[in-house]
Structure formats: C-alpha cells, structure tokens
Amino acid sequence: MSTKPARHTESLLDELETTLAHGTVARRVETLRRVTDLFVHNGLDFSQEQIVLFDDVFQCLVEHIEVSAKALLAQRLAPIDTAPPQTMRRLASDDAIEVAGPVLSKSERLPDDLLIETARTKSQAHLLAISLRRVLSRAVTDVLLLRGNEEVVRSTAANPGAEFSDGGFDHLADRAAQDAELAAGLALRPDLPRHLYLKLVTKASETVRQRLEAAHPDKANQISYAVQAGARRARSAPVAQTSQTEIAHALVRSLHQDGRLDGQLIEQFAEHQKFDEANAAVAALANVSVDVAETIMIEGHAEGVMILGKVAGLPWSTVKLLINMRDTLNGSTPLDLSASKATYERLRPSTAQQVLRFHRVQQLSAPPPERSSQ
Numbered sequence: 505m506s507t508k509p510a511r512h513t514e515s516l517l518d519e520l521e522t523t524l525a526h527g528t529v530a531r532r533v534e535t536l537r538r539v540t541d542l543f544v545h546n547g548l549d550f551s552q553e554q555i556v557l558f559d560d561v562f563q564c565l566v567e568h569i570e571v572s573a574k575a576l577l578a579q580r581l582a583p584i585d586t587a588p589p590q591t592m593r594r595l596a597s598d599d600a601i602e603v604a605g606p607v608l609s610k611s612e613r614l615p616d617d618l619l620i621e622t623a624r625t626k627s628q629a630h631l632l633a634i635s636l637r638r639v640l641s642r643a644v645t646d647v648l649l650l651r652g653n654e655e656v657v658r659s660t661a662a663n664p665g666a667e668f669s670d671g672g673f674d675h676l677a678d679r680a681a682q683d684a685e686l687a688a689g690l691a692l693r694p695d696l697p698r699h700l701y702l703k704l705v706t707k708a709s710e711t712v713r714q715r716l717e718a719a720h721p722d723k724a725n726q727i728s729y730a731v732q733a734g735a736r737r738a739r740s741a742p743v744a745q746t747s748q749t750e751i752a753h754a755l756v757r758s759l760h761q762d763g764r765l766d767g768q769l770i771e772q773f774a775e776h777q778k779f780d781e782a783n784a785a786v787a788a789l790a791n792v793s794v795d796v797a798e799t800i801m802i803e804g805h806a807e808g809v810m811i812l813g814k815v816a817g818l819p820w821s822t823v824k825l826l827i828n829m830r831d832t833l834n835g836s837t838p839l840d841l842s843a844s845k846a847t848y849e850r851l852r853p854s855t856a857q858q859v860l861r862f863h864r865v866q867q868l869s870a871p872p873p874e875r876s877s878q
Contacts, residue, residue, distance in 0.1 A: 575600070575606075635660040637663070646669055760785075767822045
C-alpha cells in the first residue's frame with residue numbers, strides 16, 4: 505500500500521487540531537475540502553484503521569459548517585463504497601434534504617435500520633430519496649409504502665431493485681385501484697404476483713366500463729363486452745406471466761401427469777393463498793385451459809368457482825376454500841356460503857359442463873359488431 509496517503513493524513517492532523525481549536529468556519533470548510541480531496545482520490549488505498557480516522561475527522565468538521573458545505577461533502581462521498589460509515593449515517597440523518605438526499609439515494613454504507621428510521625421520521629423528500637436506491641429490502645419498502653405520498657409510492661413501485669413483502673404488494677394493489685399511473689407501472693413489474701395482476705386488470709376494467717357506460721348509456725352491452733374482451737387479452741399478455749407463475753404451472757402439470765393431483769392438494773394450495781397453483785390444478789382436473797379457468801374464477805365470482813369445481817369433481821369443502829381464497833386475494837367481501845353450498849350440491853355435473861362449454865365459446869368469440877344508429 506502506498507505511504508503517500510498516510511503522510512498526507514499525518515500532515516493534516518496538526519492542521520485539524522489547530523482548526524478545531526481556533527479556526528473560523530471558513531477555515532473549517534477549507535480543511536474539510538482538503539480532507540475530502542484526500543479521501544476521494546485515495547480512498548481505495550486506505551486501511552480500515554485509516555478510514556476510522558477519517559470518520560472521526562469528518563464528524564468533527566461537519567458539526568460547525570453551513571448546509572451547502574455539508575451538501576457538497578454528501579455529494580462527493582455518497583458514491584464511494586468505502587466512505588466512512590458513521591459520517592454517512594450522520595449526513596443521511598440530516599434534516600436538510602440537500603445534505604441527506606445524495607447519501608440516502610446512493611450510499612451503499614447505510615444499514616436498513618437507519619433507512620427504516622429515516623423513512624419513519626423524516627420528510628417526504630427523504631422518503632423519495634430512499635425510494636431511488638439501487639436495492640431496497642422488503643422491510644424498507646414496507647415503511648415507504650405506509651408513510652409515502654403518491655410520488656414516493658410511485659417511485660418505489662417503479663424501482664426494479666425494490667423488493668416487496670406480500671403485504672406490500674397488497675398495499676400497492678389497493679392504492680393502484682385509485683391511481684392509474686401507479687397501476688400501469690405496477691403491472692409491468694416481473695415480480696408482481698399473478699393474482700394481484702389479475703386484480704389490477706379487473707378493477708381497471710371495471711373503472712373503464714363505468715366511465716364509458718356513463719358517456720354512452722345506449723351502448724352499455726357493447727361496452728361491457730368489449731371491456732371484458734380487453735381484460736382477457738391483458739390477462740393473457742406475456743408481461744402478465746411471471747416466472748413464479750410459470751414455475752407454479754409446471755409443478756401442477758408434473759403432479760397431474762404423475763397422477764398425484766387431487767382435491768387434497770388443491771385444498772392446500774387454497775389454504776396457503778397459492779392462486780397460480782390452485783387455478784392450474786382446477787383447470788387440469790376440469791380439463792380446460794388455465795386461461796379459461798382463470799377467466800371463470802375472476803369474472804364468474806362464486807358461481808364460476810362452483811362450475812369449475814363441479815366439473816373437476818371436487819367436494820364442497822374444497823370449493824369453499826377456493827371461493828374464500830379468491831375473495832381474500834381480490835379483496836372482496838366474504839360471502840355467506842350457506843346458500844352456495846345448497847346450490848352446489850344440487851348442481852348436476854352435466855349442467856356445469858354445459859355452462860363451461862358456453863364460457864369456452866364466449867372467450868373465443870369476437871365482440872359483436874356495432875349496430876348502426878340509423
């Protein structure tokens with residue numbers, strides 16, 4: 505290791521002592537600039553012991569300098585992976601966003617506990633800076649989504665390095681129902697769970713339908729049909745198929761081919777809110793495509809699930825779990841299923857097959873041509 509940085513460090517120590525004891529603010533700023541230059545230009549050559557020394561020096565100097573000088577220090581140190589950690593924590597916690605912002609958004613020296621505390625207590629500008637980090641853990645995004653305003657939530661959702669907990673994704677989906685820009689960005693995330701993508705499409709389609717029908721009440725039937733067709737295309741688009749969905753479908757295919765797919769497995773999928781696996785399993789046992797089963801599950805409400813369950817030969821106990829799973833994942837109000845049980849037990853398999861054939865034909869058919877108003 506070069507001895508030049510070490511000699512420079514030693515030569516600055518005497519100046520630092522004089523500056524701290526008798527120096528003006530201007531002299532502190534000049535000393536800070538020289539110390540920063542030395543660290544920025546030679547940071548990779550310093551030992552851990554020397555970095556600790558720089559940490560002490562920086563913290564002594566930043567206590568009595570103006571915001572603009574601290575902001576410049578933050579900008580210069582933030583991109584450096586070996587930046588003094590305690591100094592970075594001090595700068596990241598500053599109330600002035602021009603000081604904290606560069607560090608919160610760029611520094612790799614900040615632990616999650618500091619990011620979480622900052623997100624809980626500082627301004628929306630601080631939260632926005634955190635949302636821009638290269639990597640965001642689930643623990644951090646949970647707080648950003650809870651406290652963040654519209655801009656913070658959109659920025660967090662658009663960050664490809666952000667990870668989200670199940671609760672975080674649920675929160676995003678709920679907010680996206682009232683925020684078209686957020687919904688569009690969220691739908692493009694490759695890690696968005698399939699059931700939440702379907703929820704986004706369904707809610708967006710309902711909003712579009714309502715607006716169009718209000719503007720053109722005489723064309724309500726055509727509008728409803730066209731919007732449903734558009735929603736189905738959105739559900740089958742390549743962007744909607746995540747790697748998790750593909751893995752789930754492959755697992756179910758393997759189980760079905762080996763003869764191990766049964767109602768008990770479907771109950772386990774439903775109890776653990778595994779929509780992809782449960783839907784694919786019901787489709788396999790009902791001998792329909794996953795897309796057809798999915799459309800019925802999403803658009804047909806409890807009745808659709810009962811149709812699929814009857815064709816698949818599932819008992820009511822399994823169908824009930826599927827309905828509950830669907831309502832939970834969609835955020836729907838739980839139904840009183842006592843009447844549904846009686847309906848399911850009366851439903852004949854042949855009738856369910858006829859309804860299922862109708863759904864197949866309906867999904868494949870084109871929207872009807874618009875009638876002339878003349």
